[in-house]
Amino acid sequence: MDLTDAKIVVIGGAGLVGSHIVDQLTLEPVREIIVYDNFVRGTRANLEQAIKDPRVRVVEASMLDRETLRRELHGAAGVFLLASLWLGECVNDPRSAWEVNVMGSWNVVEACRDLGIQRIVYSSSASVYGNALYTPMTEEHPFNNRTTYGATKIAIEQMFRAIYEQHKLPFVGYRYMNIYGPRMDYKGTYVSVIMKVLDKIFAGEPPVIYGDGTQVYDFIYVSDVAEANILGMKSDCADEFFNIGSGVGTSINELVDILLELTGSKLKPTYLPQAQSFVTHRIGSTDKARDLLGFEARTPLVEGLRRLLEWRRSQLKTG
Numbered sequence: 317m318d319l320t321d322a323k324i325v326v327i328g329g330a331g332l333v334g335s336h337i338v339d340q341l342t343l344e345p346v347r348e349i350i351v352y353d354n355f356v357r358g359t360r361a362n363l364e365q366a367i368k369d370p371r372v373r374v375v376e377a378s379m380l381d382r383e384t385l386r387r388e389l390h391g392a393a394g395v396f397l398l399a400s401l402w403l404g405e406c407v408n409d410p411r412s413a414w415e416v417n418v419m420g421s422w423n424v425v426e427a428c429r430d431l432g433i434q435r436i437v438y439s440s441s442a443s444v445y446g447n448a449l450y451t452p453m454t455e456e457h458p459f460n461n462r463t464t465y466g467a468t469k470i471a472i473e474q475m476f477r478a479i480y481e482q483h484k485l486p487f488v489g490y491r492y493m494n495i496y497g498p499r500m501d502y503k504g505t506y507v508s509v510i511m512k513v514l515d516k517i518f519a520g521e522p523p524v525i526y527g528d529g530t531q532v533y534d535f536i537y538v539s540d541v542a543e544a545n546i547l548g549m550k551s552d553c554a555d556e557f558f559n560i561g562s563g564v565g566t567s568i569n570e571l572v573d574i575l576l577e578l579t580g581s582k583l584k585p586t587y588l589p590q591a592q593s594f595v596t597h598r599i600g601s602t603d604k605a606r607d608l609l610g611f612e613a614r615t616p617l618v619e620g621l622r623r624l625l626e627w628r629r630s631q632l633k634t635g
């Protein structure tokens with residue numbers, strides 16, 4: 317799709333990935349960028365740079381509010397759909413998980429169908445795969461998921477497939493691996509391991525590793541993820557799901573070592589038993605995204621973590 321003079325709506329645009337997409341959209345010749353977010357997790361601070369651009373407009377509303385959603389989607393060419401409740405929230409409140417993730421996404425899909433929107437880039441998750449049966453996982457890897465969060469993502473993927481079959485509403489769906497980078501949540505109830513480890517290091521306390529630290533994940537830098545989204549919007553390919561990752565496995569032990577080194581800390585991690593049985597092994601194949609979208613992650617983990625650390629330190633200064 318050509319972005320020239322297009323109205324683009326970013327649903328969940330005040331969050332981690334969404335706000336980086338918005339930043340990158342301001343470098344494109346679009347006419348209007350609507351950030352549609354109810355701010356349950358996203359923040360105005362994430363949009364500080366972007367709102368200096370007069371083409372950016374922020375709408376504070378939920379995708380459960382169908383009337384406002386339709387009004388704001390009217391005249392749009394492309395939609396990025398990122399809004400979702402997180403893994404931990406879905407564990408604690410499965411009803412909201414189904415209501416927000418599934419019905420909220422349906423409201424978006426239905427409105428896009430009715431309004432003739434040209435293209436949707438949907439944020440799914442590698443959670444659909446559950447624990448890896450083989451690595452790197454291709455997009456054909458079975459849905460080995462055992463979580464409510466992953467179940468909602470699978471349901472929404474199937475929703476996109478079905479609506480494509482019936483109405484040819486063009487979409488691509490992205491199964492992200494573990495995303496990190498500036499603007500990661502460090503205050504809320506659901507904070508990632510990287511931010512928890514950094515908090516401990518800043519407090520001069522040993523970082524805590526749950527389990528033995530051999531769990532392996534595929535970490536991808538947030539600007540690379542945003543770039544994949546822009547490529548997906550520009551591409552002509554439809555009705556496809558893609559892994560979006562670095563293709564490189566890093567254990568939690570290695571991750572903590574890098575963070576200790578970058579901060580110049582001599583602390584040693586403490587090991588505690590893992591309370592919840594989350595996925596322990598996940599690396600995605602990057603071949604399909606490279607071949608069909610021309611996407612490859614370019615930020616090495618150490619460099620990305622260095623930038624994250626710099627940003628986190630700047631937050632400490634501003635409180």
Ligand SMILES: NC(=O)c1ccc[n+]([C@@H]2O[C@H](COP(=O)([O-])OP(=O)(O)OC[C@H]3O[C@@H](n4cnc5c(N)ncnc54)[C@H](O)[C@@H]3O)[C@@H](O)[C@H]2O)c1
Pocket residue numbers: 327328329330331332333334352353354355356357358359377378379380397398399400401402416420439440441442443491492493494495496
């Ligand atoms: N960050 C990761 O590592 C990761 C990994 C896999 C998949 N994902 C998926 O990618 C997407 C973006 O992730 P993120 O890290 O930017 O998450 P995020 O929580 O930072 O962003 C999601 C945004 O959606 C907003 N939102 C939530 N419910 C809403 C509603 N009902 N109406 C409007 N806005 C609503 C939140 O306020 C937030 O700003 C999500 O769908 C997430 O499930 C993320």
